[in-house]
Amino acid sequence: MTVSTQDYLAAARTFPTGVTVVATRYRGGFHAKTVSAFTSLSLDPLLIGVAIGKDSPMVWATRASGVLSVNVLRHDQRRVAEYFATPSDRRALPAPVALSREGTGAPVLGDCLSWFDCRVTGVVRGGDHALILGRVVAVRAGGGRPLVHQGGAYHALSQEQELRS
Numbered sequence: 329m330t331v332s333t334q335d336y337l338a339a340a341r342t343f344p345t346g347v348t349v350v351a352t353r354y355r356g357g358f359h360a361k362t363v364s365a366f367t368s369l370s371l372d373p374l375l376i377g378v379a380i381g382k383d384s385p386m387v388w389a390t391r392a393s394g395v396l397s398v399n400v401l402r403h404d405q406r407r408v409a410e411y412f413a414t415p416s417d418r419r420a421l422p423a424p425v426a427l428s429r430e431g432t433g434a435p436v437l438g439d440c441l442s443w444f445d446c447r448v449t450g451v452v453r454g455g456d457h458a459l460i461l462g463r464v465v466a467v468r469a470g471g472g473r474p475l476v477h478q479g480g481a482y483h484a485l486s487q488e489q490e491l492r493s
Contacts, residue, residue: 344478403484
């Protein structure tokens with residue numbers, strides 16, 4: 329049985345995911361990109377994984393710097409997600425959120441639901457994507473509801489949905 333790309337995408341879009349901004353430092357600046365393919369991989373050691381298109385400048389910048397942050401967006405940060413989903417050469421300035429540096433020097437979003445500051449432990453090719461693996465060296469968790477991506481659109485969980493769970 330052969331699965332078409334369209335059928336695969338139709339099925340994959342039914343799965344809701346959180347929305348993150350992945351960032352790394354590079355040549356005195358930073359690269360950042362909206363990513364929904366993020367996962368916690370291990371508790372011992374503390375590891376995360378992020379899948380990014382293999383030809384993205386984010387992949388080579390992360391390899392070069394050896395550090396990255398994963399910033400989990402709140403329900404009210406759709407504008408931040410859209411900003412970092414836009415190619416960097418077409419983004420208006422300034423960014424809609426402040427960036428700071430933590431332990432590794434990777435830029436983190438000061439105002440987000442949570443962030444993970446990581447040292448890159450490996451980059452594995454997986455088809456047309458690269459899986460970037462990171463060892464977590466610092467975290468911060470805040471309060472609020474997450475921004476969710478499902479069916480090609482951003483959504484926010486309602487407080488009522490949270491209470492029912």
